[in-house]
Amino acid sequence: MPGADKETDLTERIEAFLADLKRGGSGTGPLRGSGEMARETTYLLRRITAQARWSSAGDLMEIIRNEGRRMTAAQPSETTVGNMVRRVLKIIREEYARSRGSSEETEQQESLHKLLTAGELSEETFREHFVHLKANVIEAINELLTELDGTTDNIAMQALEHIHSNEVIMTVGRSRTVEAFLKDAARKRKFHVIVAECAPFCQGHEMATGLSKVGIETTVIADAAIFAVMSRVNKVIIGTQTVLANGGLRAVNGTHSVALAARHHSTPLIICAPMFKLSPQVFTTCSLSLNDVNSCFPVLKILSKVNVHCPVFDYVPPELITLFISNIGGNAPSYIYRLMSELYHPEDHKL
Amino acid sequence: MDKDELVEYFRTQVRQDPEVPSAVAAIRTLLEFLKRDQTGETILGLRENLTQTIRRLEEADSSVAVSSGGELFLRFISLTSLEHPDLSQCKKVMVERGELFLKKISLSRSKVAKLCHTFIKDGAKILTHSSSRVVLKVLESAAADKKRFTVYVTESQPDSAGRQMADKLQNLNIPVTVVLDAAVGYIMEKVDLVIVGAEGVVESGGIINKIGTYQLAVCSKAHNKPFYVVAESFKFVRLYPLNQQDVPERFKYKADTLKAVEDLAEEHPMIDYTPPSLITLLFTDLGVLTPSAVSDELIKLYL
Numbered sequence: 001m002p003g004a005d006k007e008t009d010l011t012e013r014i015e016a017f018l019a020d021l022k023r024g025g026s027g028t029g030p031l032r033g034s035g036e037m038a039r040e041t042t043y044l045l046r047r048i049t050a051q052a053r054w055s056s057a058g059d060l061m062e063i064i065r066n067e068g069r070r071m072t073a074a075q076p077s078e079t080t081v082g083n084m085v086r087r088v089l090k091i092i093r094e095e096y097a098r099s100r101g102s103s104e105e106t107e108q109q110e111s112l113h114k115l116l117t118a119g120e121l122s123e124e125t126f127r128e129h130f131v132h133l134k135a136n137v138i139e140a141i142n143e144l145l146t147e148l149d150g151t152t153d154n155i156a157m158q159a160l161e162h163i164h165s166n167e168v169i170m171t172v173g174r175s176r177t178v179e180a181f182l183k184d185a186a187r188k189r190k191f192h193v194i195v196a197e198c199a200p201f202c203q204g205h206e207m208a209t210g211l212s213k214v215g216i217e218t219t220v221i222a223d224a225a226i227f228a229v230m231s232r233v234n235k236v237i238i239g240t241q242t243v244l245a246n247g248g249l250r251a252v253n254g255t256h257s258v259a260l261a262a263r264h265h266s267t268p269l270i271i272c273a274p275m276f277k278l279s280p281q282v283f284t285t286c287s288l289s290l291n292d293v294n295s296c297f298p299v300l301k302i303l304s305k306v307n308v309h310c311p312v313f314d315y316v317p318p319e320l321i322t323l324f325i326s327n328i329g330g331n332a333p334s335y336i337y338r339l340m341s342e343l344y345h346p347e348d349h350k351l
Numbered sequence: 352m353d354k355d356e357l358v359e360y361f362r363t364q365v366r367q368d369p370e371v372p373s374a375v376a377a378i379r380t381l382l383e384f385l386k387r388d389q390t391g392e393t394i395l396g397l398r399e400n401l402t403q404t405i406r407r408l409e410e411a412d413s414s415v416a417v418s419s420g421g422e423l424f425l426r427f428i429s430l431t432s433l434e435h436p437d438l439s440q441c442k443k444v445m446v447e448r449g450e451l452f453l454k455k456i457s458l459s460r461s462k463v464a465k466l467c468h469t470f471i472k473d474g475a476k477i478l479t480h481s482s483s484r485v486v487l488k489v490l491e492s493a494a495a496d497k498k499r500f501t502v503y504v505t506e507s508q509p510d511s512a513g514r515q516m517a518d519k520l521q522n523l524n525i526p527v528t529v530v531l532d533a534a535v536g537y538i539m540e541k542v543d544l545v546i547v548g549a550e551g552v553v554e555s556g557g558i559i560n561k562i563g564t565y566q567l568a569v570c571s572k573a574h575n576k577p578f579y580v581v582a583e584s585f586k587f588v589r590l591y592p593l594n595q596q597d598v599p600e601r602f603k604y605k606a607d608t609l610k611a612v613e614d615l616a617e618e619h620p621m622i623d624y625t626p627p628s629l630i631t632l633l634f635t636d637l638g639v640l641t642p643s644a645v646s647d648e649l650i651k652l653y654l
Binding site: 246337 | 639640
């Protein structure tokens with residue numbers, strides 16, 4: 001029966017995706033960028049909307065929430081998966097509200113105003129059935145996909161405003177967003193880039209090769225030299241894995257040290273991060289809880305009586321950051337909470 | 352309804368249920384006034400009466416919370432009267448919505464506790480100031496979640512409110528130590544985080560709280576410890592103090608002191624202002640907010 005085939009096909013794809021997620025984390029599968037991860041997740045969510053069986057928005061949200069929970073459990077450090085699930089949930093809520101004819105603004109956020117003026121303690125159940133809801137949701141998800149496709153270009157377009165001639169820019173490790181950003185500025189400006197190699201995997205080397213191919217003067221330095229070189233740097237531009245709700249970052253190990261060195265020399269720290277990296281998590285004081293731990297094989301070859309910790313991520317507090325450049329423009333870290341409230345609904349923060 | 356009756360009603364509310372926040376008691380009193388008021392013929396007249404009543408209540412209890420509760424109620428009246436220009440129908444709607452509002456905000460303390468207790472990790476050492484029922488609720492939920500933590504409470508002179516907090520915490524089987532107000536700098540290196548309540552949250556995102564909070568905040572900033580504030584949303588007040596002097600005198604001293612004493616310069620203030628730069632996060636029933644988000648909320652309500 002075609003219906004059952006579609007369902008088994010869907011479950012197969014979901015299982016394949018989950019297996020891929022798990023493998024990606026253990027380092028044996030191909031290392032994927034977050035952009036690809038976000039796109040894959042959105043494709044899968046679109047497929048679920050199209051093929052799964054649901055009659056009302058509430059059912060669809062339940063299905064997506066369940067799948068989202070499984071996906072985030074498979075790979076907790078890959079936050080873009082959870083973010084995309086939340087975006088899609090918000091899309092569904094908006095389309096539902098639009099179909100009902102109520103203005104979307106009023107229902108969304110908790111606020112003092114809403115507390116005072118709301119009528120009954122109405123629980124929105126999303127039970128009504130609308131014929132065009134499926135088509136509308138899929139169209140909105142397609143718009144989301146177009147947005148995802150354009151993020152790197154949108155960020156790179158802003159490069160000329162921030163990079164001026166004869167500047168010395170420092171960056172850390174390898175970030176596709178920052179690479180595109182710098183390459184775009186290099187079309188019209190001449191500047192110098194210092195790349196910190198970022199041991200133990202030394203992704204900085206790839207970054208430096210990529211930049212020099214386009215004709216940018218690049219220097220590679222060891223991580224230990226960051227503070228020493230910082231006095232000659234005009235700006236520090238880095239990417240990140242996740243942007244947290246309080247404006248802080250969860251970025252590759254070593255970023256906090258760079259941020260502190262930049263603060264010490266009063267050098268602006270600019271983060272290039274697309275909006276899909278914005279996650280509703282707020283940092284909690286215990287840093288080990290937010291970390292994966294890497295295999296330490298490249299670090300130490302002799303492992304008899306020594307305990308080696310090789311954390312993957314670092315937390316950078318919002319006070320050290322000057323500016324966030326995202327596909328929707330530049331923002332201060334204190335404004336991140338506002339962007340978050342526009343992207344996600346508060347009830348979806350905890351899947 | 353007579354003004355003295357109102358004050359008596361307010362006092363009875365507070366006496367009967369010591370857990371009720373003073374802003375909620377104030378709003379309940381004002382709602383009672385609204386129900387019993389027969390004299391008002393126009394909405395403007397109603398507002399006049401209410402403003403006078405609020406002033407009378409503030410004379411009885413000069414805390415910031417009563418003032419913010421009163422202002423919120425006035426705002427509530429204005430918003431409702433805009434929708435229903437006819438007075439008698441307006442009153443009916445107001446009473447309905449008022450009851451609903453009271454029901455919602457009675458749940459706000461539990462909402463705050465639910466948000467905040469996840470920030471308390473196992474083995475944490477928490478420092479708190481004076482006696483706050485919201486902080487107590489937060490610590491209660493964390494303890495109920497089987498987390499192990501220790502609490503240091505400042506004694507908080509001149510009324511030694513910290514000791515009462517310590518007693519309440521001991522009843523919950525939470526290990527607690529009372530420290531001198533002067534020992535905050537000494538103890539700061541040992542603690543992991545600081546959680547305080549607030550009597551009022553001002554527009555800039557700063558807070559007004561028992562005297563000694565500012566000191567605590569400055570010390571925690573110097574030691575790089577997170578400084579968390581837990582407050583319900585009805586405590587948001589439309590003040591924008593730039594320094595300690597800007598906080599209005601009527602909040603700084605107890606109501607009896609304001610009436611009895613001539614020269615306030617001789618008196619010790621009961622509250623101080625903590626600027627937003629020292630606060631890490633605010634936990635409210637509207638969610639976890641950064642100090643910059645507070646003014647957003649107030650703007651949404653008042654403008």
